[in-house]
Amino acid sequence: MTPAEVAVLTTLTPDHTLTAAQIQQAxxxxxxxxxxxxxxxESRGLIVPSHLRGRWRITPRGRSALAVKGRRFR
Known part of the structure; x- marks a missing residue:
């Protein structure tokens, strides 16, 4: 997992639903x-687009990946 991916997952934690622009800014x-x-x-199933067009949210699998792999970036 790259530092950018960790930053995105961290921004979406715990249950934020944000646009790409909001994620970028945060x-x-x-x-x-x-x-x-x-x-x-998204290709790895760690985030999914929400029902609100153009917004993203973290999946349970994404939370697990962040908990395990995100530690090395903190």
């Missing part, structure tokens, strides 16, 4: 790094 990432992290996390 995590202090570039637009490219935010979008790339979102795509990678």
């Amino acid at each position: 995590s202090a990432l570039t637009t490219w790094r935010t979008r790339n992290a979102l795509a990678q996390l």
Whole structure:
């Protein structure tokens, strides 16, 4: 897991539902790094798009991954 992916998961924890722009601002990432992290996390099932268009939320699997792998980035 990359530092950008950890930043995105941390921003979405515990149960935030945010747009890509809100995630980018809260995590202090570039637009490219935010979008790339979102795509990678979604492909692994760690985040999912919400019913509100253009918003993302963390999955239980994403919370587990952050708890295990996120420790090395803190």
